[in-house]
Amino acid sequence: MSLLKSREALLALAILVLIGVVAARFPAFVRPGNLANVFNDTSPLIILAIGQMIVILTKCIDLSVAANLALCGMVAALMNGAGVPLAVILPGVIVLGGALGAVNGVLVWKLGIPSIVVTLGTMTIFRGSIFLMTGGQWVNAHQMSEAFKALPRTVLLGLPVMSWMAIALIALFGVVLTRTALGRAFYAVGGNPHAAVYAGINVGRTQFAAFVISGALAGLAGYLWVARYAVAYVDIASGFELDVVAACVIGGVAIAGGAGTITGAVLGALFLGVIKNALPVVGISPFWQMAISGAAIVLAVAFNATQSRASGRIILKSAEAR
């Protein structure tokens, strides 16, 4: 446990070093206002990373999150266009996202199809559905109501609502994962499915629950995304699922399931968020930007891999010593 903690401390340190390096080239980056901006900008990634982490814990993967986000975002924009009040839209897209996640979950649970195949398929179906719904039309800023666009940017106690939502979800799922039977079941199912069955845990149903949570979070993020960038079209958040998986992996969530923490996933997301926000201001050639982001991911993962291997050995040694 203390070793796991220290891994996250290392990641936090890496983020601080990164911020320090950026600050050396562009001092305004470390102004509290700008750091709050970076956190706010990373909020959708954090929200999706929480859902993805839970799915990965159960030995599955959800590649459809970004498409789910885009579909729910478009539905939110269309509902807003039809005059539906925000108080209905918000729970509406969360339920819709959850339902889309449930489609993934049922296919994995009842038909036993590998999740990577299921979500690869639904990813395309979700994007296709947006196209069918809109015929490829965009929903633009002037077609959205002011209240719809204002919610994520409304500032409460110094932070925009979008940031507060991310913070609330971090706290909520921090408690769910560590203090509830369902939360522990996610770890059990991924850590050792056979043992989980003998412990009376329904593996399929737990995976289903994970997909529903991931979907519902993607639905919420869909509204936030569309309201923030004030535009909805087929390709929004295209390729974002890879960022989400990368955030989890960088955060030390084991891709084989059963290990990982909310703190890790959030730090992984923040790591990527800092890189994304820093690259435009440090004036690095765009030809290098992608290479740098990619190298950072590989480095962080390689580092995590060696860390986890070492921790395994040490645990055995300490047991031996006793």
Added chain:
Amino acid sequence: MGMWKKALTTAAMATVLMAQTAAAEDVKIALVVKALGIGFFEAAAKGAEEAAAELGDVEIIYTGPTSTTAEGQIEVINALIAQGVDAIAISANDPDAVAPALQRAMERGIKVISWDSGVAKEGRLMHLNPSSSALIGNTIIKLAADHIEGTGDVAILSATSTSTNQNIWIEEAKKVLPNYPNVNLVATVYGDDLADKSYREAQGLMATYPNLKAIIAPTTVGILAASQAVTDAGKIGEINVTGLGLPSEMAGAVESGATISFAIWNPIDLGYAATMLSYNLIKGAEAAPGASIPMGRIGAATLDDNLEAAMSDPFTYDKSNIEEFKSIF
């Protein structure tokens, strides 16, 4: 019973199919776009349909991949070759990658032209530029210069660093900079045509250059994202976002004042002209340097040594005409 039904259905189907073939003496022109679902190309398709209605014996096949990849376009081209269309008018995602597939099409007698975003010379008979690149480059700088009092920093927010047409326009824009002494071009950044990345790049520009007076985004995703970033930063009136955009998408930004004016050629005209050119090539017009091929109501396209032609000047949209055009495209 089941067998009978099946046989009858098959017979009925065959009749329908044969009837269709009989009626399809029409010339089939395929309009291949970068990706389906982009407002600009939907408008071009509208123009192509207008040309088809005018010509009478033309069937338009509007198609393209679902995301802007060259691989997707190659699949579409192969499918069109198999269908035996008479002409392909393409806006390419990559000038070189699609050329071999288009050469195969030309070997089978299909007339291939490129429009909007070009194809390498060996992969097409001719290329129709929406406007001349020099004119566009000049226009986007002029739009920024017109609304700067005194001298000011200006930055360009482009699509990807490898986008063919954006790079040419930026190159042309840089050439005319000496004519606009009040414009101080400080940076060119790339938002990859993603709303979130473009938004962050615009934020980065505002943070890096405190004296920034204008952001020029020669791409529809970029100009929208930059307008939103400027609006969110509370810098309307201080920073003018301009460039190339679609009236239907830019109406909000023009209304709020984040964008004073922007330009675009008429995509309806572009689809119309591409269809007219394809039709005339099918009917025997020769694509040779110096040749002049008619484009219906727009006039005629004169080919240069590279077998390229320009359609018309880009058109400026602002508060005075946005209402009229936002419902068109």
